[in-house]
Amino acid sequence: MEGTRRSFLKAAATAAGAAANADLVGAQDPGEDQTRGHQAVPSDLALRVKSLESLLVEKGLVDSAALDALIDTMEHKVGPRNGARVVARAWVDPAYKKRLLENAPAAIAELGYTSGQGEHTLVVENSHTVHNLVVCTLCSCYPWTVLGLPPVWYKSAPYRSRAVIDPRGILREFGLQLPADVELRVWDSTAELRCLVLPERPVGTETMTEEQLAALVTRDAMVGVAKVTLPTSGGTP
């Protein structure tokens, strides 16, 4: 378990370092940049994180085993696939979708996903006239229960500021050109209120099963920086 925690801390430090130098969309996810030579030596930030953790453990404020369990949960048991299942269910079950939009935590819990941290989740629905984009301008608040850990770019200062100042420009950088007549709503997540986008169901998916639909749904679409699309090749999934 120690190894798991250390690798997580290293990934977090790598992520934070990448965010500090972020060229926004070009930033890699935590853990995707483990091969660069300079990562062999712990960064100042990694050492600071380790020192802080050691102090918290020493003072009895943090239980190492609990920390390991939490990290294991975040890395292996929750993630965007949970959110994708929620989205797919909403696409195939109008009653579920209604419950999801009215009381997201309860509807998400119906599928077995609960956070236990007491924060509220708000689901906002995309349509052909409205597109929703989620950011946390203060830090990195994110609906962990359904999306797992936030990607590096979500935590970066450029994304957090430009999502508000120039949201259409941000979407263009992600490859999403939003028509001028589509209303763009930007949601600022907080520690108490985490937002999840319910993307539009793509045309041409009418015969797909719920499981097949869930496989189409991406993390980026649930943050609002992308749309859900059909695979460009390979036929029906």
Ligand code: FE
């Ligand atoms: Fe935050």
